[in-house]
Amino acid sequence: MEMLVRRGFLWQSFEIYGGMAGFIDYGPLGNGVRRKLENLWREFFVINERAVEIDTPTIGIEEVFIASGHASSFTDVAIECEECGKIFRADHYIKEKLGIEAEETIESVKEVMETYDLRCECGGKFKHPENINLMFSTTIGPGKGKKGYLRPETAQGIFIDFKRLADYFREKLPFGVTQIGRAYRNEISPRQGVIRLREFNQAELEYFVDPRNKTHPQFERYKEQKIKLVDKFDNEHYITLSEAVEKGIIAHELLAYFIAKTREFLLKAGLKDEKLRFRQHKDDERAHYAVDCWDAEALTSYGWVEIVGIADRSDYDLSKHTQYSGEDLSIFIPFKEPIKVKKKKVVPKMDKIGPTFKEKAKKIVELLEKAEPNEKIELEVDGEKIVLTTEYFEIKEVEEEVHGERIIPHVIEPSFGLDRITYSVLEHAFDKDIVDGEERRVLRLKRWMSPVQVAVLPLLSKDEFVNVAKRISEMLKANGIFTEYDDSGSIGRRYRRYDEIGTPFCITIDHQTLEDNTVTIRDRDTTKQVRVKIDELVGILKELLNSEKDIFEFGEVFKE
Amino acid sequence: MEMLVRRGFLWQSFEIYGGMAGFIDYGPLGNGVRRKLENLWREFFVINERAVEIDTPTIGIEEVFIASGHASSFTDVAIECEECGKIFRADHYIKEKLGIEAEETIESVKEVMETYDLRCECGGKFKHPENINLMFSTTIGPGKGKKGYLRPETAQGIFIDFKRLADYFREKLPFGVTQIGRAYRNEISPRQGVIRLREFNQAELEYFVDPRNKTHPQFERYKEQKIKLVDKFDNEHYITLSEAVEKGIIAHELLAYFIAKTREFLLKAGLKDEKLRFRQHKDDERAHYAVDCWDAEALTSYGWVEIVGIADRSDYDLSKHTQYSGEDLSIFIPFKEPIKVKKKKVVPKMDKIGPTFKEKAKKIVELLEKAEPNEKIELEVDGEKIVLTTEYFEIKEVEEEVHGERIIPHVIEPSFGLDRITYSVLEHAFDKDIVDGEERRVLRLKRWMSPVQVAVLPLLSKDEFVNVAKRISEMLKANGIFTEYDDSGSIGRRYRRYDEIGTPFCITIDHQTLEDNTVTIRDRDTTKQVRVKIDELVGILKELLNSEKDIFEFGEVFKE
Numbered sequence A, B: 001m002e003m004l005v006r007r008g009f010l011w012q013s014f015e016i017y018g019g020m021a022g023f024i025d026y027g028p029l030g031n032g033v034r035r036k037l038e039n040l041w042r043e044f045f046v047i048n049e050r051a052v053e054i055d056t057p058t059i060g061i062e063e064v065f066i067a068s069g070h071a072s073s074f075t076d077v078a079i080e081c082e083e084c085g086k087i088f089r090a091d092h093y094i095k096e097k098l099g100i101e102a103e104e105t106i107e108s109v110k111e112v113m114e115t116y117d118l119r120c121e122c123g124g125k126f127k128h129p130e131n132i133n134l135m136f137s138t139t140i141g142p143g144k145g146k147k148g149y150l151r152p153e154t155a156q157g158i159f160i161d162f163k164r165l166a167d168y169f170r171e172k173l174p175f176g177v178t179q180i181g182r183a184y185r186n187e188i189s190p191r192q193g194v195i196r197l198r199e200f201n202q203a204e205l206e207y208f209v210d211p212r213n214k215t216h217p218q219f220e221r222y223k224e225q226k227i228k229l230v231d232k233f234d235n236e237h238y239i240t241l242s243e244a245v246e247k248g249i250i251a252h253e254l255l256a257y258f259i260a261k262t263r264e265f266l267l268k269a270g271l272k273d274e275k276l277r278f279r280q281h282k283d284d285e286r287a288h289y290a291v292d293c294w295d296a297e298a299l300t301s302y303g304w305v306e307i308v309g310i311a312d313r314s315d316y317d318l319s320k321h322t323q324y325s326g327e328d329l330s331i332f333i334p335f336k337e338p339i340k341v342k343k344k345k346v347v348p349k350m351d352k353i354g355p356t357f358k359e360k361a362k363k364i365v366e367l368l369e370k371a372e373p374n375e376k377i378e379l380e381v382d383g384e385k386i387v388l389t390t391e392y393f394e395i396k397e398v399e400e401e402v403h404g405e406r407i408i409p410h411v412i413e414p415s416f417g418l419d420r421i422t423y424s425v426l427e428h429a430f431d432k433d434i435v436d437g438e439e440r441r442v443l444r445l446k447r448w449m450s451p452v453q454v455a456v457l458p459l460l461s462k463d464e465f466v467n468v469a470k471r472i473s474e475m476l477k478a479n480g481i482f483t484e485y486d487d488s489g490s491i492g493r494r495y496r497r498y499d500e501i502g503t504p505f506c507i508t509i510d511h512q513t514l515e516d517n518t519v520t521i522r523d524r525d526t527t528k529q530v531r532v533k534i535d536e537l538v539g540i541l542k543e544l545l546n547s548e549k550d551i552f553e554f555g556e557v558f559k560e
Helices: A002-006 A028-047 A062-068 A090-098 A106-116 A155-159 A162-168 A241-246 A253-269 A316-325 A350-370 A418-429 A463-478 A491-500 A511-516 A534-545 B002-006 B028-047 B062-068 B090-098 B106-116 B155-159 B162-168 B241-246 B253-269 B316-325 B350-370 B418-429 B463-478 B491-500 B511-516 B534-545
Strands: A010-012 A024-026 A051-053 A059-061 A075-080 A087-089 A130-133 A137-140 A146-150 A175-184 A199-209 A226-230 A236-240 A276-280 A292-300 A303-314 A331-348 A377-381 A384-388 A393-407 A410-417 A430-435 A438-443 A454-458 A483-485 A505-509 A518-523 A529-533 A556-558 B010-012 B024-026 B051-053 B059-061 B075-080 B087-089 B130-133 B137-140 B146-150 B175-184 B199-209 B226-230 B236-240 B276-280 B292-300 B303-314 B331-348 B377-381 B384-388 B393-407 B410-417 B430-435 B438-443 B454-458 B483-485 B505-509 B518-523 B529-533 B556-558
Touching: A002 A010, A024 A028, A028 A051, A028 A175, A028 A199, A028 A253, A028 A418, A028 B051, A051 B028, A059 A062, A059 A137, A062 A146, A062 A155, A062 A316, A075 A090, A075 A106, A087 A090, A090 A106, A137 B137, A155 A162, A155 A175, A155 A199, A155 A316, A155 A410, A162 A175, A175 B175, A199 A253, A199 A418, A226 A241, A226 A253, A236 A241, A241 A253, A253 A276, A253 A292, A253 A303, A253 A410, A253 A418, A292 A418, A303 A316, A303 A418, A316 A410, A331 A350, A350 A377, A350 A384, A410 A418, A418 A430, A438 A491, A454 A463, A454 A491, A463 A483, A463 A505, A463 A511, A463 A534, A491 A505, A505 A534, A511 A518, A518 A534, A529 A534, B002 B010, B024 B028, B028 B051, B028 B175, B028 B199, B028 B253, B028 B418, B059 B062, B059 B137, B062 B146, B062 B155, B062 B316, B075 B090, B075 B106, B087 B090, B090 B106, B155 B162, B155 B175, B155 B199, B155 B316, B155 B410, B162 B175, B199 B253, B199 B418, B226 B241, B226 B253, B236 B241, B241 B253, B253 B276, B253 B292, B253 B303, B253 B410, B253 B418, B292 B418, B303 B316, B303 B418, B316 B410, B331 B350, B350 B377, B350 B384, B410 B418, B418 B430, B438 B491, B454 B463, B454 B491, B463 B483, B463 B505, B463 B511, B463 B534, B491 B505, B505 B534, B511 B518, B518 B534, B529 B534
Parallel strands: A051 A175, A226 A276, A454 A483, A454 A505, B051 B175, B226 B276, B454 B483, B454 B505
Antiparallel strands: A010 A024, A059 A146, A075 A087, A075 A130, A137 A146, A175 A199, A199 A410, A226 A236, A276 A292, A292 A303, A303 A410, A331 A393, A377 A384, A430 A438, A505 A518, A518 A529, A529 A556, B010 B024, B059 B146, B075 B087, B075 B130, B137 B146, B175 B199, B199 B410, B226 B236, B276 B292, B292 B303, B303 B410, B331 B393, B377 B384, B430 B438, B505 B518, B518 B529, B529 B556
16 A cells, blocks of 8 residues: 555545545555546446446435435444444444444444443443434535535436436337446545545446346356356355356346456456455345345455455336336337237227217226226326216226337346455456565556556656657557656656556667667566667557567567 | 537436526436547646656545645625625626626625625625635534545646656656646525536646746647637737747747647537637636636637636645645756856764764764854754854865756646536537428537537338347447437438537438438538448448548439
8 A cells, every 4th residue: 555655556645735544645546546447347237238428427316316215225323322422333343342243223223232231442331323324415506505426326317317228228128238437435434545535436337128128148158167166155166157056046037147247357457366255145134125135245454355246126116217217218119029918998889978978078988998907997188087887888898909118127236346356456466476586566457457558668867768758658658558757767767667557568768779769678577678670669559458469579579 | 518418428416306596417318428528638637748658536635635724715795694694706696786897705795795785685784795615515524523625626646646646757858748627616695507616517627837938839839829818808810829928928838838738629519719819817807726717718608618728837736735744746857968057065073073072973973064154053863952163064166077957847737627528519510401401409519529529320120121120229239339310300410410419410211221231411501311331330430420522432322
């Protein structure tokens, strides 16, 4: 962590004003890694799925979170000291002081407090435990305005746009909708660090499917892969994904597909396979909306940390928003073949209605045709109640062709915590080795994840070297490559500096450059160098940065 | 706007709950354009400057905005009706009802209200006008917690990190720091639409410079370019940038540089030159922190709209944060040559101090050496006040070598409103023409700005066409190209569909494809087609999408 702060990856927010727990600043290098992670995620979960990305506000109006259940259920149990007024998150405080895993319910916390006579750090007694809502609240508009919350997840913005989105996809399931952006959780007493943040970055995919068909056309690609699973009974498995589905460890193929794809993504981002596992939520651990959930966990210096949650949210959210907004958020699914259904139907007797009701007859006929079949039918016509008996209509059984049905799709949601993944990527990449008899600190980031992709270094800080180096640096930048130019300190010290921040390639301008327009490319991991023509540099670097190719494919070994 | 909603560019937020003014959703296509705009901005203002990007929280603690002046000065004058309780932004209401441009001060609004007996729409009288702060406020942590605000600009997050940033750049000016992200302004009564949002997206560059050297090494590139300027006296100019600087219309070269670079960026994003101008803020219009400011304005259906502000913020922010945080936010600037400075210095007389003050002597000597030269010097030693005269010290004139000085850098800030730019790009791209005798709606987005870059269309929805088309679609996606596959409707209708959303290229799989593995590429703007080999498709499309090359460079004209 010291290196991460010193070199400009992550900083404590509001540092000059004393800092504030639960917030973090991405310095230039940390931001570079996270932005690259976002783009990689887009490639996996937007471009290469039948999916789109949208972007909705971080502030939401109250109605949204009443419907979603967050206004009532997005809570932690808190305990407040009667004396000093400090407030703690109950389960964390109990764990820390008593070493007990308490359930997160008021009753359970109360019991523990009484049994152990739990006191505040100041010696004071605690008040009764309370549920505290974890959404940040604010007011929209002047004066009393309208109550709003900062979103606790990006997902709700997707659910409330469902009609527009279904329209975009011409009502054809399955389809995915993603969002990458900020979410907020007003933690009661977060520790410093990147793991428990009050403001964080999510990338969420909401994958809408026909509930009777939780499969994915590309599951084939993954089904024979073996994977580390910890099920909800804490049993460990190392089996293929198709076995896990067959044995019912993973509820269905679609969850298994996203577990596998998540793993592929995390490995591509640079996490180490041996420090990665998937763990199923226990029955009492799931969020209020989830029916099954698997976490991807990374092993870090904080222990096993949840970095992705892959949940089957069923039709929970769309049903709730249908109920609260009054809008129909179902989708029409056509049958393969239309089916014939026998149905009772009201058939108005025109010869009776006409003469009796005169100018109201037309409306009555319309209403009758829509009415539920019954011996007596009550209608409201222009504010007047009219009760009709079978004198005015018949009930006939008819056969109708039905072409499909309306259903509320289910949602499978892989939800990624980008801050935790960024941190895990950095931790897994951190390495030390011995180079020229000296210990070297090196960040072995995947080349496509490095914030500074290339460093351009004149061997000496003389004009003739500097000018060429600056020209090359400008050329690389004009080609969209994140490049740093650096002429301060010995060449060895500069190599070390860029090794430490994970820059995969250093370009050195040396005496030979001035003779034959060649430079050397130095590989961070092997510290080996090859000599290439300046003219070919951009093409070679682009190829190297997007692959794990060996530099020796592009030039002759250079010996110092 | 209707097209933008229908086709999935921009939607009203919280639509199913009745909507809320001042918020907007980016649908799949709008999001695509804005994300591409962000990446283009990064290329211009991060990669190709001596600049980095950071990312800091959207929630800020109160201290930050007290220091920055936003807590007191980020306000609008509001008027509230005594009867119905409605609150309006005074200048907007006066403009709308009376057609008068009122100054945004309480006095001026009061005067207008009294002169014209201004009433609420309901007929009620207004209360006294009031300054209302436009920041969203919230509470961090449980209970009373700590007061926080949603940031009104991303810039403050950069200023308070200045020490870390200066360190990153090894204290060498000039350097730039950017941030791309959300900012918030709790508007009193915004109209619907994308122009006045309560939650919006900014891209800001804070460019820190030596105040005595407001130049840029790359100004050469732009200085002979002619540009449309409207100065603060409403005079219009069409002159070169170097003339504008020489005549003092633009305050200095660095502002001129960023005006020119902003223009280059906006044109590259697709704005029309004839609908773009730069306007200087009048003296009473500037934000509380700015000493000079130029807006880029785009002509849209809303009139001339401010889309970028380029301000010289001087040392306002760094000085304020130095003052409020107590941290030194200056930077050490070495002189080219050390200079010799004559200086008066206090030299303690050891032989007098020692015997008199005994064990306190050491401390007194230390304090004296740091004291201002004076006949009488008052010191505080261990809480005791001691007054010394020249009996105990001498004042000598000495010559010292000074290697540099500490200064607080000035900041030039180009600040981009990404939502307004996205909207302007869409409006400027909207076009109609006649194709095959029929009117066609076409969005002439720059190729690198199009959200759906390529559409893959089987001529007929038969298996043999569909299978090839899907395979090509997967191939393009695997190469990171935003691709849509579409087989519904006649080929002509599908072309129109993609013309309307600005997709530059349609790939058609036809009978000949099945014979010789070629497809056609159709150009949106000319509707012309060329035939190319499937094997070469990825390379050709990548080249086309990143340039304005003619498709005829890549294949023979195809005649239907």
